[in-house]
Amino acid sequence: MSDSTNLTFRYATREDLPAIVALLADDEKGKTREELADPLPDAYYQAFDAMESQSTDALPNKYLLAILGDDIVGCLQLTLIAGLSRRGQLRAQIEGVRVSSKVRGQKIGEKLITESISISKSLGAVLIQFTTDKTRKDAHRFYERLGFVASHEGMKMALGQMP
Amino acid sequence: MSDSTNLTFRYATREDLPAIVALLADDEKGKTREELADPLPDAYYQAFDAMESQSTDALPNKYLLAILGDDIVGCLQLTLIAGLSRRGQLRAQIEGVRVSSKVRGQKIGEKLITESISISKSLGAVLIQFTTDKTRKDAHRFYERLGFVASHEGMKMALGQMP
Numbered sequence: 001m002s003d004s005t006n007l008t009f010r011y012a013t014r015e016d017l018p019a020i021v022a023l024l025a026d027d028e029k030g031k032t033r034e035e036l037a038d039p040l041p042d043a044y045y046q047a048f049d050a051m052e053s054q055s056t057d058a059l060p061n062k063y064l065l066a067i068l069g070d071d072i073v074g075c076l077q078l079t080l081i082a083g084l085s086r087r088g089q090l091r092a093q094i095e096g097v098r099v100s101s102k103v104r105g106q107k108i109g110e111k112l113i114t115e116s117i118s119i120s121k122s123l124g125a126v127l128i129q130f131t132t133d134k135t136r137k138d139a140h141r142f143y144e145r146l147g148f149v150a151s152h153e154g155m156k157m158a159l160g161q162m163p
Numbered sequence: 164m165s166d167s168t169n170l171t172f173r174y175a176t177r178e179d180l181p182a183i184v185a186l187l188a189d190d191e192k193g194k195t196r197e198e199l200a201d202p203l204p205d206a207y208y209q210a211f212d213a214m215e216s217q218s219t220d221a222l223p224n225k226y227l228l229a230i231l232g233d234d235i236v237g238c239l240q241l242t243l244i245a246g247l248s249r250r251g252q253l254r255a256q257i258e259g260v261r262v263s264s265k266v267r268g269q270k271i272g273e274k275l276i277t278e279s280i281s282i283s284k285s286l287g288a289v290l291i292q293f294t295t296d297k298t299r300k301d302a303h304r305f306y307e308r309l310g311f312v313a314s315h316e317g318m319k320m321a322l323g324q325m326p
Contacts, residue, residue, distance in 0.1 A: 017247070024248050033249045047251025050222065054245060059217045061245065077247065082217060082224065083240050084180070085187050085259040086196045088210025092322075096248040117322065126323050131294060131315035140316060147320050152294035154315025155306050159255075159280065160289050 004068060004106035009115045012063035012075070017044050019072040020063055023098040029133065030098070051077075058123060059090075066099070066112045074099040074112045080123055092120035092128040113146055131156075167231060167269035172278045175226035175238070180207050182235040183226055186261040192296065193261070214240075221286060222253075229262070229275045237262040237275045243286055255283035255291040276309055294319075 012020060018040050025034035035041050055061045059080040066074030077095040082088075094116055099109045120128050131154030132139050140150060175183060181203050188197035198204050218224045222243040229237030240258040245251075257279055262272045283291050294317030295302050303313060 020247060030248070035250055041250065043251040044247055047245055047247050047253070050245035050253070051247075053219060054217055054222045054224075054243075056216060059213065061217075063247065079244055079246075080217075081242055081244075081256075081258075082210055082213035083242075083258055084183060084207055084210050084214075084226065085193070085240070087198055087204065088206040088213075090210070090213070093244075095244075095246055117320070121322050126321065127319060128322055129294065129317065129319045131292065131317050133315055134313075140318075143318050148318040149320065150297075150316045150318050152296055152317025152319060153303060153313045154292065154294050154317040155303075155311040155313050156290060156292045156315060157280070157309075157311045158289065159284050159291055 004103070004108050004111065006068065007073075007108060007111055008067045009112070010065055010067065011060070012048075012065050014045065014048055016063070016065060016072060017048055020065070020075050023072065023075050023100060024096060026101055027098060060123075063096075064112065064116055064119070066108055066115075068103065068108070071100070073103045074108050076112055076116055078116050078119065080120070080125060086126075089127060090123070090125045092116070092123070092125040094128065094130040097130075109142065110146065113143075167266070167271050167274065169231065170236075170271060170274055171230045172275070173228055173230065174223070175211075175228050177208065177211055179226070179228060179235060180211055183228070183238050186235065186238050186263060187259060189264055190261060223286075226259075227275070227279055227282070229271055229278075231266065231271070234263075236266045237271050239275055239279055241279050241282065243283070243288060249289075252290060253286070253288045255279070255286070255288040257291065257293040260293075272305065273309065276306075 024030045025036045051061045061079040076097040079093045081091050187193045188199045214224045224242040239260040242256045244254050
């Protein structure tokens with residue numbers, strides 16, 4: 001596999017879904033939450049179509065992929081959310097950040113986050129945010145090194161049976 | 164003012180913006196972040212139009228208002244976000260929760276949150292989430308009583324000058 005200096009980025013298409021779900025499942029928490037079957041459960045395709053239905057060029061809700069050679073080696077969901085608070089500021093939000101366990105140690109996660117920040121700025125966002133499970137201590141240190149601040153509590157409530 | 168048993172809810176229109184910004188500014192943090200001028204800065208109208216551009220009936224990004232008599236006494240931004248993780252789960256996210264200081268102690272905040280949960284469930288969301296500044300300790304207790312769990316760190320990074 002080539003080294004990460006040749007890393008490129010693009011938004012996901014429907015055809016990328018099996019590779020993305022494989023990445024989502026390649027994770028301590030994700031492995032129990034995802035269903036990596038062949039064919040992939042239709043719920044993933046429906047969710048992809050729902051993301052597309054609420055995406056515009058100016059305000060995407062899309063998966064951003066990191067590509068190395070012919071392989072999808074990283075992904076994150078990037079969502080731009082318009083809102084009224086702070087004088088109508090536009091925020092960017094990330095979710096589902098994964099890097100393939102085959103390519104760890106090549107700063108691919110860092111480059112993927114940096115790319116999402118660059119896209120967010122170019123779209124006019126003045127804030128980028130995400131929540132991360134309090135048990136993922138290594139992840140917190142990684143994000144703090146990149147400049148994120150754990151200034152907020154991330155509060156959640158399940159509204160039914162959750163995978 | 165009537166008591167809160169007559170509270171009703173509806174989504175905001177463009178004409179409600181001055182009242183919403185007044186609510187956003189009626190807050191310890193909001194008072195320095197918002198600009199409650201007459202006429203309202205155009206940035207708020209642009210942000211409202213951007214919210215509309217990414218809203219669908221199935222996946223709204225809208226302000227939900229609590230109405231008492233003829234007055235808007237509470238608001239929150241409700242955003243439904245499609246995504247791939249957890250088998251393509253749909254999440255609801257809230258932001259900018261405010262209750263007028265004139266009507267405190269009538270459980271209007273609780274009723275507004277409960278309404279947002281009910282709408283989120285009816286749209287198929289299986290999770291509702293938000294972030295809240297770690298200094299807002301009273302707010303955390305309020306949300307924990309409603310069933311939210313502070314399971315995550317809310318991490319943020321400014322991408323430029325922020326109000």
